[in-house]
Amino acid sequence: MFKWIAGLFSRDVGIDLGTANIVVYVQGRGIVLSEPSAVAIKHTGRKGKEEVIAVGASAKAMVGKTPAGVVTVRPLQHGVIADFDMTEAMIGHFMTAATGRRHILAHPRVVICVPACVTEVERRAVIDATLGAGAREAYVIDEPIAAAMGAGLPIHEPRGNMVVDIGGGTSEVAVLSLGGIVVSKSLRSAGDEIDAAIVNMLRQNYTLCIGDVTAEEIKINIGTAMPLAEPLVMEVKGRDLMDGLPKAVRISSEEVREALNPITLRIEEMVKDALEQTPPELARDIVDQGMVLTGGGALLRGMGERLRRTLNVPVITAEQPLFSVALGVGRVLDELDAMKKILIAVDKGVQ
Numbered sequence: 001m002f003k004w005i006a007g008l009f010s011r012d013v014g015i016d017l018g019t020a021n022i023v024v025y026v027q028g029r030g031i032v033l034s035e036p037s038a039v040a041i042k043h044t045g046r047k048g049k050e051e052v053i054a055v056g057a058s059a060k061a062m063v064g065k066t067p068a069g070v071v072t073v074r075p076l077q078h079g080v081i082a083d084f085d086m087t088e089a090m091i092g093h094f095m096t097a098a099t100g101r102r103h104i105l106a107h108p109r110v111v112i113c114v115p116a117c118v119t120e121v122e123r124r125a126v127i128d129a130t131l132g133a134g135a136r137e138a139y140v141i142d143e144p145i146a147a148a149m150g151a152g153l154p155i156h157e158p159r160g161n162m163v164v165d166i167g168g169g170t171s172e173v174a175v176l177s178l179g180g181i182v183v184s185k186s187l188r189s190a191g192d193e194i195d196a197a198i199v200n201m202l203r204q205n206y207t208l209c210i211g212d213v214t215a216e217e218i219k220i221n222i223g224t225a226m227p228l229a230e231p232l233v234m235e236v237k238g239r240d241l242m243d244g245l246p247k248a249v250r251i252s253s254e255e256v257r258e259a260l261n262p263i264t265l266r267i268e269e270m271v272k273d274a275l276e277q278t279p280p281e282l283a284r285d286i287v288d289q290g291m292v293l294t295g296g297g298a299l300l301r302g303m304g305e306r307l308r309r310t311l312n313v314p315v316i317t318a319e320q321p322l323f324s325v326a327l328g329v330g331r332v333l334d335e336l337d338a339m340k341k342i343l344i345a346v347d348k349g350v351q
């Protein structure tokens with residue numbers, strides 16, 4: 001009863017629970033924070049007891065630099081919860097940061113996104129973690145639906161809308177019509193696998209060992225899915241695997257593109273499979289208006305152009321690809337009571 005009364009004085013919250021980043025939307029305020037999905041913990045010496053010492057950007061800054069007894073973990077892997085306790089702590093931290101109040105005083109309703117490919121058990125785990133973090137009510141929505149709404153697609157109309165969401169842990173494609181998913185495909189290959197491919201390329205070609213943070217910088221600075229008129233070059237520093245000493249090499253965007261090619265091919269095949277299963281009338285709509293590209297992968301140079309050439313379908317990159325899902329959740333929050341039909345009713349929780 002107290003939690004219900006306290007909730008009357010709180011704003012509804014939407015969370016894009018990504019493998020790489022968490023984006024929080026607060027009703028009436030918009031997107032209030034976007035931080036890495038990372039938690040730094042310190043082992044206390046007591047069995048099963050760990051102390052959270054940093055969350056988000058401050059935790060990511062510690063990756064590969066922690067002393068003995070301190071580790072940095074990513075509680076989400078491939079879009080699903082890998083560490084329940086750390087996920088609950090992370091959600092609670094970001095809810096507190098977003099609302100600016102202690103949860104004992106504010107218990108908001110929360111809408112949280114999950115990949116369309118997750119199982120019922122995985123959805124339930126997200127609900128339980130959100131309720132455990134202090135939410136009064138928790139609802140889940142499929143990420144492709146939220147991404148399409150955030151990109152401004154008219155998903156409630158009787159016509160085909162296609163969205164390709166390339167995130168940190170999963171890549172998804174969905175064809176939507178009349179407010180629901182008609183066809184969807186998921187691939188647990190995305191931004192994280194791109195980083196791993198860059199790490200492996202440098203290890204094999206230059207016997208250079210680098211960390212995930214450096215790999216992400218390479219992806220952002222010179223990563224590309226298409227050949228460039230003028231290749232980009234970047235100096236990369238790490239540890240030589242032969243003698244263990246520091247080492248610096250210069251690599252080009254062409255080398256990075258070749259390393260990423262197997263991953264981009266799998267994404268292409270995923271979208272092809274979805275198009276092959278799309279009903280003809282909806283496929284006609286997609287040819288007319290194109291597909292929308294969202295997620296961090298949409299920022300990879302040439303990704304939209306590569307999909308356009310391969311699939312012969314217009315490709316439009318969302319105006320804010322990193323925030324499309326969170327903006328879509330915001331639209332749900334604005335009319336939460338009326339839009340509960342697009343949420344998964346059996347997965348909502350009330351505490």
